[in-house]
Amino acid sequence: MPPKQHDSGDKRGEYNESQELENLQRVFQILSHQKAAVLSDKEQPKVSPEKLADALKKLAYKCKRTDVEDMIWEVDEDCDGLISWDEFKAMFYRVRHDKTGWEPRRLFNVVEFMMHDKDQSGTIDMDECMEILFRRFGKEQLEARVKEFMKHDEDADDTISFTEFLHMDQKNDLAGTSKHPGFRLSAGMLATTKQENERLLRQMGVK
Secondary structure: OOHHHHHHHHHHOOOHHHHHHHHHHHHHHOOOOOOOHHHHHHHOOOOOOOOOOOOHHHHOOOOHHHHHHHHHOOOOOOOOOEOHHHHHHHHHHHHOOOOOOOOOHHHHHHHHHHOOOOOOOOOEEHHHHHHHHHHHHHHHHHHHHHHHHOOOOOOOOOOEEEHHHHHHHOOOOOOOHHHHHHHHHHHHHHHHHHHHHHHHHOOOOOO
16 A cells, blocks of 8 residues: 555645646636536637737736737647637646746736736736645745745835746756757747748738
């Protein structure tokens, strides 16, 4: 028989995964303006550039329309200009398990912030921070993790804004991936590929 601690750890891990998926679904419902918990197969909700831009506006984050479209394009596997639940979920776990730092993170950052910001206030307060970090790291590491998280409070208002959250993500790029010449080259190729795709779609009369 396995030790009881092992059983407890497994159950806790399963619970955390369940809670994370539920939280992820909540954020998708917000971003897709989904009003009902369950919709028919003919009316599946999707995240559009307009809906994502609206969410970013509520987070007091200014960016160009082209930047919003790029965030969607990076994870839009069927090239319909929208993000389905399957694409949304795949994006989240792909970045979550990425060890290289090469996965596009822009939409992931929005989603992860909104998963922390449960009351949709546009900021992460101490209680929200403690709740999610407790689930992820446990009681033993909680105090240190909370201090590490909240030290990024640049304006000393005891909350983390989305802009501060992005600054935190940039500082945590320990491998320096974003500064790597290969990463910049890859990003340039990605932009070129998008332009080429749009040109071909126009020629086909799709766009």
